[in-house]
Every structure is written in C-alpha cells, then in structure tokens.
Amino acid sequence: MQFEDTAAYLLAKATVLHKNAIQKYANSVGLHSGQVFVMMELWKVDGQRQIDLAARVNLSPPTVNKILGGLLENDFVTRARYEDDARSTRIFLTPKGVQVREALEEAWIELEEQTLGSLTDTEALMLKQLLEKLFL
Amino acid sequence: MQFEDTAAYLLAKATVLHKNAIQKYANSVGLHSGQVFVMMELWKVDGQRQIDLAARVNLSPPTVNKILGGLLENDFVTRARYEDDARSTRIFLTPKGVQVREALEEAWIELEEQTLGSLTDTEALMLKQLLEKLFL
DNA sequence: CTTTGAATATTAGCCGGCTAATGGTAGCTT
DNA sequence: AAGCTACCATTAGCCGGCTAATATTCAAAG
Numbered sequence: 001m002q003f004e005d006t007a008a009y010l011l012a013k014a015t016v017l018h019k020n021a022i023q024k025y026a027n028s029v030g031l032h033s034g035q036v037f038v039m040m041e042l043w044k045v046d047g048q049r050q051i052d053l054a055a056r057v058n059l060s061p062p063t064v065n066k067i068l069g070g071l072l073e074n075d076f077v078t079r080a081r082y083e084d085d086a087r088s089t090r091i092f093l094t095p096k097g098v099q100v101r102e103a104l105e106e107a108w109i110e111l112e113e114q115t116l117g118s119l120t121d122t123e124a125l126m127l128k129q130l131l132e133k134l135f136l
Numbered sequence: 137m138q139f140e141d142t143a144a145y146l147l148a149k150a151t152v153l154h155k156n157a158i159q160k161y162a163n164s165v166g167l168h169s170g171q172v173f174v175m176m177e178l179w180k181v182d183g184q185r186q187i188d189l190a191a192r193v194n195l196s197p198p199t200v201n202k203i204l205g206g207l208l209e210n211d212f213v214t215r216a217r218y219e220d221d222a223r224s225t226r227i228f229l230t231p232k233g234v235q236v237r238e239a240l241e242e243a244w245i246e247l248e249e250q251t252l253g254s255l256t257d258t259e260a261l262m263l264k265q266l267l268e269k270l271f272l
Numbered sequence: 273c274t275t276t277g278a279a280t281a282t283t284a285g286c287c288g289g290c291t292a293a294t295g296g297t298a299g300c301t302t
Numbered sequence: 303a304a305g306c307t308a309c310c311a312t313t314a315g316c317c318g319g320c321t322a323a324t325a326t327t328c329a330a331a332g
Contacts, residue, residue: 001241001244001245003176003241003244005264006244006247006248006264007248007251007252007260007263007264007267008154008157008158008244008247008248008251009176009244010264010267010268011150011151011154011251011267012154012155012158012173013194013267013271014147014267014270014271015147015151015154015155016193016194016195016319017194017271018144018147018148018151018271019148019151019319020319020320021144022144022148023287023319023320032286032287032288033287033288033319033320034287034288034289035287035288037148040139040145049310049311050310050311051309051310051311057152058149058152058153059152059288059289059290060289060290060291061310061311061312062289062290062291062311062312062313062314063288063289063290065311065312065313066287066288066289067287067288070287070288085297085298085309085310086296086297086298086310087296087297087298087309087310087311088297088309088310088311089310089311105137105139108137108139108142108144108145109137111142111144112142112143112144115143115144115147115270116143118269118270119266119269119270123266123269124143126262126266127143127263127266127270128141128142128143128146130255130259130262130263130266131143131146131147131149131150132146133254133255133259134150134251134254134255134263135149135150135153135154152289155289156289156290159289159290159317168316168317168318169289169290169317169318170317170318170319171317171318185280185281186280186281187279187280187281195318195319195320196319196320196321197280197281197282198281198282198283198284198319198320198321199318199319199320201281201282201283202317202318202319203317203318206317206318221279221280221327221328222280222326222327222328223279223280223281223326223327223328224279224280224281224327225280225281
C-alpha cells in the first residue's frame with residue numbers, strides 16, 4: 001500500500017505547510033495562529049461563552065481556555081461573568097479586538113492568493129466546494 | 137469580507153478535524169500522530185539523517201528530534217552515528233518499527249474511508265489531484 | 273596549519289492541540 | 303431541604319509545532 005496515494009495523507013501534508021502560512025500572516029497582525037479562528041467567531045457573534053466558542057471552532061474547552069488567556073493578556077478580549085449562571089463566563093471583544101479585524105482581512109487576502117497560487121479559478125472553486133463537502 | 141468563503145479558511149477548518157482522526161487511528165496502533173509521517177519516510181528509505189527526514193516531512197529539525205525521542209523510547213527506531221561525518225546521526229527502523237507498518241496500513245484504510253465518506257469516487261479523485269497540485 | 277564559516281544535532285522556551293481530573297454551580301428528584 | 307447529576311471553567315500533564323541559541327564537527331580559505 002502506498003500511503004502517498006491516499007487523500008488522508010495528502011490532506012495532512014497540505015496541512016503542515018498551510019499551518020506555517022497561517023502562522024506567518026497571523027503574526028504579521030500581532031496574533032498567534034490559534035487565536036485567529038477564535039477571533040473570527042467573536043467577530044461573528046460577540047459575548048459568547050467559552051463552551052460555545054469551543055464548539056464553533058471544533059476545539060476542546062481547555063484549548064480555547066488557553067488561547068483566550070493569550071488574547072486576554074494582549075487586550076484583544078475581556079472576560080465577564082454571566083449573571084444568570086455563575087458557571088459561565090462570556091467573552092467580549094475590546095476595541096483593539098474589533099480593530100484588528102481589518103488588518104487580518106488584508107493579510108488573509110494575501111494568504112488566499114498564496115494558497116491558491118498554483119490553481120486556476122475553476123480549480124480553486126472546485127477545491128472550496130470539495131472542502132466544504134468534506135467537513136461541513 | 138467573509139473569511140468563511142476563502143479556501144484558506146476551509147482548509148484550516150478541515151485540518152482541525154482531520155488531525156483528530158489521524159490521532160485516533162495512530163493511537164490505535166501505538167503511535168502518536170506526529171510519529172506516523174516520520175515512520176512513513178523511514179519505510180520508504182531507512183537509515184536517513186535527521187536533517188533529511190525533517191526536509192522530507194516538511195518539519196523543523198527540532199520537531200523531528202523531539203518526535204524521534206518518542207520513537208526511540210518506544211523502540212520503533214534506533215540511532216547510529218554516521219561513519220563519514222560525526223555531526224550526523226542515522227535513524228534505523230527496529231523490527232518493531234518495521235512490523236507496525238502493517239497495522240498502520242489497515243488503520244489507514246479505515247481513515248481514508250472516513251475521510252472521503254461524504255464524497256463520490258469522482259470527487260475523491262478530484263480532491264486528491266487538487267491537493268497534490270496545491271502543495272507538491 | 274590556522275582560522276573562519278557552514279552544517280548537524282540538540283536544548284530551551286513558547287504556543288497550540290489533546291485527555292483526565294478538579295471545583296464550583298445549576299437543576300432536577302426525592 | 304438534601305442529594306444526585308449534569309454542566310462550565312480551569313488545572314495538570316502530555317505530544318507536536320515553531321524560533322533562537324549552543325556545541326560540535328567539517329570544510330574551505332588563508
């Protein structure tokens with residue numbers, strides 16, 4: 001059997017390089033690679049609980065907790081207790097957290113170009129459709 | 137701008153879930169997720185130097201060094217000095233390291249089915265071709 | 273032959289992922 | 303009211319990724 005012929009292998013291989021690219025562009029706007037996806041969810045819906053954030057980004061609660069620690073230290077978000085339920089905390093964007101979105105959008109456009117650089121427009125569209133079908 | 141519409145976003149999203157799947161099947165044969173790709177390279181060419189392994193798997197030398205530490209502890213590989221160059225070490229598979237390939241192949245087939253479960257054969261082929269074009 | 277520079281492995285330290293275990297709270301059952 | 307159970311956040315500890323810095327060795331230049 002040839003591992004290299006499997007989609008599972010190719011997808012993992014692509015992952016490694018893509019992760020490096022994300023890290024590069026995330027760092028260029030002052031974020032770490034893991035933080036960007038949490039921020040994206042908060043830009044969609046602000047004030048979410050950690051457990052809901054974890055579900056949205058498909059990460060474990062401890063991982064999200066750790067990532068939020070970094071975002072808190074750098075004043076991208078704040079934590080607030082939720083009055084109706086003392087177990088939960090809600091995470092809110094700071095002005096700095098709102099503002100960094102614009103910078104990330106610009107960086108993301110470059111990332112997208114780099115990612116799809118070797119593909120035609122048709123192929124790019126096909127890839128996106130297949131990825132959506134794969135895991136959504 | 138909608139991050140969710142970009143291939144960079146979708147690829148990262150697919151990555152997260154795929155990594156979990158790899159971890160699950162790797163563990164089922166006694167390996168950790170990062171170790172499987174190093175082993176695959178050794179199954180192709182045994183006795184490689186660490187620096188060359190790192191290049192083959194697209195990881196940094198310190199990362200490969202750490203992964204090899206785990207493989208050494210569990211007797212999947214051995215280290216041997218390279219006669220011609222005292223800077224280098226060569227990594228060789230142990231019998232256990234050779235043997236585990238068969239188990240991983242079986243697990244990998246299941247992983248492949250799970251990964252491509254939602255796709256038709258045509259789509260699966262297309263995905264593989266696009267991934268190859270992306271990062272090879 | 274000495275010095276300088278490149279290459280290889282390794283260590284330290286960070287972030288990002290996981291599981292397992294803890295502690296506190298809410299809610300339901302009795 | 304008491305107690306069981308489920309839920310949420312957090313901590314501890316592991317593996318996997320990175321960059322930066324170190325030590326050793328090789329090779330090439332002087």
